[in-house]
Amino acid sequence: MNWQLYDTWLVITGALCAMACALPGAQLVLRRRSMMGEAITHAVLPGVVIAFLITSIRDPLVMLLGAVVIGVLTTVLVDFVQRSGRTEIGASMGIVFTTLFALGLVLIRAFADDVVIDPHVVIYGSIELSYLDQTSLFGWSVPRGAVVNGGALLINGLVFLVFHKELKLTAFDESLAAAMGFRPRLVQGILMAMTAATAVAAFETVGSLLVVAMFIVPGATAWMMTDRYGPMLVWTLVLAAATALLGHVAALVVPGWFGFEGMSTAGSMAVMSGVLFAAAWAFSPRHGLIARAVGRRQLSLRIAKEDVLGLLYRHEEGARSGDRPLTAGDLREALSVSRSIAVAALRGVRSAGQVTIESNRLQLTEQGRVAARSLVRTHRLWERFLWERLGLRPDHIHGTADRLEHFTSPAMIEELSAHDEGEDPHGRPIPPAED
Amino acid sequence: MTQKDPEQSEHVNEASGLGPEHSSGSPLSIHDLTVAYDRRPVLWDVDLDVPAGKLITIVGPNGAGKSTLLKAALGLIPSTSGRIRVFGKPMKQQRSEVAYVPQRESVDWQFPVSALDVVMMGRYGAVGWCRPVGRRHREQALAALDRVGLGDMAARQISQLSGGQQQRVFLARALAQDAQLYLMDEPLASVDAATEQAIIEVLRTLRTEGRTVVVVHHDLQTVEDYFDHVILLNMRVVASGPVSEVFTAEALRQTYGGQLTILSEASERLARSNDVGRS
Numbered sequence: 001m002n003w004q005l006y007d008t009w010l011v012i013t014g015a016l017c018a019m020a021c022a023l024p025g026a027q028l029v030l031r032r033r034s035m036m037g038e039a040i041t042h043a044v045l046p047g048v049v050i051a052f053l054i055t056s057i058r059d060p061l062v063m064l065l066g067a068v069v070i071g072v073l074t075t076v077l078v079d080f081v082q083r084s085g086r087t088e089i090g091a092s093m094g095i096v097f098t099t100l101f102a103l104g105l106v107l108i109r110a111f112a113d114d115v116v117i118d119p120h121v122v123i124y125g126s127i128e129l130s131y132l133d134q135t136s137l138f139g140w141s142v143p144r145g146a147v148v149n150g151g152a153l154l155i156n157g158l159v160f161l162v163f164h165k166e167l168k169l170t171a172f173d174e175s176l177a178a179a180m181g182f183r184p185r186l187v188q189g190i191l192m193a194m195t196a197a198t199a200v201a202a203f204e205t206v207g208s209l210l211v212v213a214m215f216i217v218p219g220a221t222a223w224m225m226t227d228r229y230g231p232m233l234v235w236t237l238v239l240a241a242a243t244a245l246l247g248h249v250a251a252l253v254v255p256g257w258f259g260f261e262g263m264s265t266a267g268s269m270a271v272m273s274g275v276l277f278a279a280a281w282a283f284s285p286r287h288g289l290i291a292r293a294v295g296r297r298q299l300s301l302r303i304a305k306e307d308v309l310g311l312l313y314r315h316e317e318g319a320r321s322g323d324r325p326l327t328a329g330d331l332r333e334a335l336s337v338s339r340s341i342a343v344a345a346l347r348g349v350r351s352a353g354q355v356t357i358e359s360n361r362l363q364l365t366e367q368g369r370v371a372a373r374s375l376v377r378t379h380r381l382w383e384r385f386l387w388e389r390l391g392l393r394p395d396h397i398h399g400t401a402d403r404l405e406h407f408t409s410p411a412m413i414e415e416l417s418a419h420d421e422g423e424d425p426h427g428r429p430i431p432p433a434e435d
Numbered sequence: 436m437t438q439k440d441p442e443q444s445e446h447v448n449e450a451s452g453l454g455p456e457h458s459s460g461s462p463l464s465i466h467d468l469t470v471a472y473d474r475r476p477v478l479w480d481v482d483l484d485v486p487a488g489k490l491i492t493i494v495g496p497n498g499a500g501k502s503t504l505l506k507a508a509l510g511l512i513p514s515t516s517g518r519i520r521v522f523g524k525p526m527k528q529q530r531s532e533v534a535y536v537p538q539r540e541s542v543d544w545q546f547p548v549s550a551l552d553v554v555m556m557g558r559y560g561a562v563g564w565c566r567p568v569g570r571r572h573r574e575q576a577l578a579a580l581d582r583v584g585l586g587d588m589a590a591r592q593i594s595q596l597s598g599g600q601q602q603r604v605f606l607a608r609a610l611a612q613d614a615q616l617y618l619m620d621e622p623l624a625s626v627d628a629a630t631e632q633a634i635i636e637v638l639r640t641l642r643t644e645g646r647t648v649v650v651v652h653h654d655l656q657t658v659e660d661y662f663d664h665v666i667l668l669n670m671r672v673v674a675s676g677p678v679s680e681v682f683t684a685e686a687l688r689q690t691y692g693g694q695l696t697i698l699s700e701a702s703e704r705l706a707r708s709n710d711v712g713r714s
Contacts, residue, residue: 030546030547032543162565163565164567165559165562165565165566165567165568166564166565168548168556169556169559171546172542172543172546172548172553172556173537173541173542173556175506175509175511175535175537175541176535176537176556176608178509178510178511179509179510179511179530179533179535180530180559180560181527181530181560182559182560182564223547226547227547227549227592228547228548228549228552228592229546229547229548229552231547232547
């Protein structure tokens, strides 16, 4: 990999662009209006072109204004179509933004083709060329794309700081916000204007197709990583920046592996944001696939260990002299769980000092017997409760008690044992609580 | 039918001199309120004066406009006509005196905030536009959570709370608003018996403090136990007054019309309680 100043600037430009988009995008994701991002980013195109046609100057501020006007108009139109027709929100967005986007393309073709606006650039972006277009900032020569996107990020960041409370409240509870006088529609308008303006700033960098990925994916990924609003916004920015860096590195490295040359950095950034989302889906600490699988396995392991103790206790209880002790094989059969869980459970109770194994014979230790007694006690208390209080038949209650015994808090055991002790519905003694 | 901004229509009415006939001190005074969705009236010619310092309930069949009445009073939805006064002044000037508890289903509980964050939102109105929330507000929010018995749940993400706990978080948020008038939309819907008692205790404390609480309620069985004043609503106000005077079998029949099962249960209970009263 041959890294040059060009690559550094490309990553900086891409990161600024992705971060600028990701902030309003995170809000859209939280409001369950992600596709509104798609609608607006496409719909602003005719706004840009019309603004240019009216003023016939390519002043970025004029174009920005055109985009913001039509971006806000898009939300109004989508609302209008949804309410006046029998269309759901997705359909009305589809109607509005495709119409406007197509109108924009037609207008470019008719009046501005290749002269000032290149439709190819509008759709695909030209981040690779951004380094060539330099401008001066405080006496330094920097790529114009970095300045434009950096400006967008700065403004969005300020809006998010100043309206932190308002954005959070209106996204969560519009009616309370309105009742407090916080004008949710005004706040939503600010958000949509921000989305439109950011989209225009990002067009030349990543194009109107991929910009949607910059808006939505970092926020959606961040939501998997955290359960708090502020940290989610920080994650969003970090993930957006990482998308740009990893995306460009991948664009440089991956083609070499497969023996072809060159890959679009913007496309690679979008792919990378998808990869990061998949990674979060798998590895996120709380909602991730792996975290949940581990949690499930730990739960079944705990239940299996408790069942081992219960089985040994019951065996001990019913054993006459001369009965052979249970073997590991007996237990594995009785547990009806996968072999790996059963093996892990046996290893677990043994290393906890609750069970000894001598020449394949299992024996409860005193410590294990105490734990097992309390478990069997819970089981039989439940059986009694289900039989006496709920009137279930004694032959129907074992399975239920078997599940409940693993999830009974000490407080609940106390509640259950408030009724006098004695025997369970099958005539077996309920072991006394620890003395 | 033209839809007017509620605030605008107030000025119109004021100019035409309709003001004085309604008591200016009532926590919530509604005059000639009509609300329509798609030209179908939901509330029609509603006049109400809510008494101060009482627990007030709004009951009525599904679709009677109970939630709409609260929302229209708050100016959350446009009304066709009507004048709303809160302690004698337009709602716009009295926002800090009014706390609102929307229905639990109206928000997304997956939203990345903790119980404490939600309760702190109750202080936002007092903080004002664009100003940050301070430590003082945080402590007020914690105190409100404690009052509903959820002090140890402050850091929980809100989707990890039970339905009853979520409802109490909403109540704590309203407490944090520290208002004089509380408007609550079904705060007792699908909560367990213990939560219901806890919520009622908080409402009674609010009454003791001289605050006014208006609750949309669905359970006719408990109206007499919990509330002082009842508003029977079915598009229009069928009856409004002290529970002991207004909550009669006849008024319920007028309110609920054909919904006989609820009705017969309630009137049976009424008959029983009257017997007890006599003996």
